[in-house]
Amino acid sequence: MTVPRIDPFHAVGLSTLAHQMAAEGRDIVHMEFGQPSTGAPKAAIAEAHRILDSDGMGYWESTPLKARIARHYLETYGTTVLPEQIWLTCGASPAFVLALNSAFTPGARIALARPGYVAYRNTLRALYLEPVEIPCGPADRFQLSAAAIAALDPPPDGVILASPANPTGTILSDAEMQAIVTVCRDRGIRIVSDEIYHGLSYIGPVRSILQDEPEALVVNSFSKYFSMAGWRLGWLVAPPSLIEAVRTRVGNMFLTPPSLSQHAGLVAFDCREELEGHVRMYRHNRDLLLERLPELGIERIAPPDGAFYIYADIGHLTNDSLAFCARLLADTGVATAPGLDFDPVEGNRFMRFSFAVSTDRLEEALRRMVPWFARAGRMAD
Numbered sequence: 001m002t003v004p005r006i007d008p009f010h011a012v013g014l015s016t017l018a019h020q021m022a023a024e025g026r027d028i029v030h031m032e033f034g035q036p037s038t039g040a041p042k043a044a045i046a047e048a049h050r051i052l053d054s055d056g057m058g059y060w061e062s063t064p065l066k067a068r069i070a071r072h073y074l075e076t077y078g079t080t081v082l083p084e085q086i087w088l089t090c091g092a093s094p095a096f097v098l099a100l101n102s103a104f105t106p107g108a109r110i111a112l113a114r115p116g117y118v119a120y121r122n123t124l125r126a127l128y129l130e131p132v133e134i135p136c137g138p139a140d141r142f143q144l145s146a147a148a149i150a151a152l153d154p155p156p157d158g159v160i161l162a163s164p165a166n167p168t169g170t171i172l173s174d175a176e177m178q179a180i181v182t183v184c185r186d187r188g189i190r191i192v193s194d195e196i197y198h199g200l201s202y203i204g205p206v207r208s209i210l211q212d213e214p215e216a217l218v219v220n221s222f223s224k225y226f227s228m229a230g231w232r233l234g235w236l237v238a239p240p241s242l243i244e245a246v247r248t249r250v251g252n253m254f255l256t257p258p259s260l261s262q263h264a265g266l267v268a269f270d271c272r273e274e275l276e277g278h279v280r281m282y283r284h285n286r287d288l289l290l291e292r293l294p295e296l297g298i299e300r301i302a303p304p305d306g307a308f309y310i311y312a313d314i315g316h317l318t319n320d321s322l323a324f325c326a327r328l329l330a331d332t333g334v335a336t337a338p339g340l341d342f343d344p345v346e347g348n349r350f351m352r353f354s355f356a357v358s359t360d361r362l363e364e365a366l367r368r369m370v371p372w373f374a375r376a377g378r379m380a381d
């Protein structure tokens with residue numbers, strides 16, 4: 001068996017270049033990552049200061065934080081999750097590794113939408129699992145459907161759901177999610193649901209898979225809604241049948257996330273007013289982009305129901321999204337992500353804008369991009 005090949009995340013390369021340009025004095029607008037520019041809630045930071053001065057900070061799993069997360073499931077989704085089903089991790093990324101390694105054996109086939117978050121495909125490969133990519137386009141709002149999963153022959157062992165999704169922000173309807181659960185039950189397909197963008201919806205409440213399928217595994221994080229990406233804190237909800245498998249892996253491979261972050265994360269749960277202010281800003285940024293992207297000649301976009309992304313079809317301008325985003329960065333100082341990261345087949349004619357930036361910076365990016373895209377359009381004609 002050879003060591004699996006893992007693709008690079010091209011946006012990381014562009015971001016490194018953007019930071020070099022900034023070090024050389026260029027003014028850069030960072031829209032390449034889904035990274036809130038807002039920082040942790042104020043009260044969470046104050047709690048971290050207090051803990052730094054008073055706590056020895058050894059290995060620690062916060063019982064109050066697990067209880068708070070369990071309460072969150074009850075209050076937000078009406079779902080009972082036991083604290084012992086919740087595992088604290090250094091973000092959604094290791095929670096995802098933990099979920100996959102606990103639930104599947106090497107060689108298992110896992111279905112996922114294409115386009116999708118770059119790490120899904122690569123993490124599956126790294127764990128000797130086989131990604132089964134389902135092409136999803138505008139007709140299915142770039143999301144998996146029950147029909148597409150039902151059509152897979154043979155059935156996969158698992159499926160990854162992401163709603164709201166990265167890179168598109170699209171959200172599965174309640175009916176489609178329930179239909180997916182039915183198909184997966186009938187065909188013995190285990191669901192792993194990435195709910196990292198919950199809380200960031202512009203079309204109303206988003207359903208957790210746990211409302212329909214208590215046997216699913218759920219990955220979540222403080223990196224997005226809570227604006228605490230660098231604190232490296234997230235969680236996995238495992239079904240009772242997998243608790244022992246997860247426990248042994250946590251004890252050997254992961255241990256605990258930073259205790260400082262766990263203390264701060266607990267406080268962050270009660271900073272709703274500040275966090276909802278961020279969501280209002282994202283909504284405003286989204287509306288601004290929807291209004292102004294046509295000025296860039298961009299008309300075909302995925303419906304940005306949630307998260308903080310717009311995935312745009314730029315096929316009329318390029319068939320090399322990486323070179324296109326690199327040129328945009330070099331000429332304007334606006335960093336974006338090439339579609340190639342999310343879709344190795346069709347991604348060369350897409351790009352992703354993250355609007356998790358301040359409205360001022362977004363307006364500045366638009367000011368620079370409008371004339372640049374006009375030139376790109378003329379060159380492509």
Ligand SMILES: Cc1ncc(COP(=O)(O)O)c(C=O)c1O
Pocket residue numbers: 034090091092093094117162165166194196220221222223229233234
């Ligand atoms: C869909 C999705 N899942 C997981 C992650 C990883 O997040 P974390 O910072 O919690 O590891 C990201 C980060 O951008 C993401 O977009």
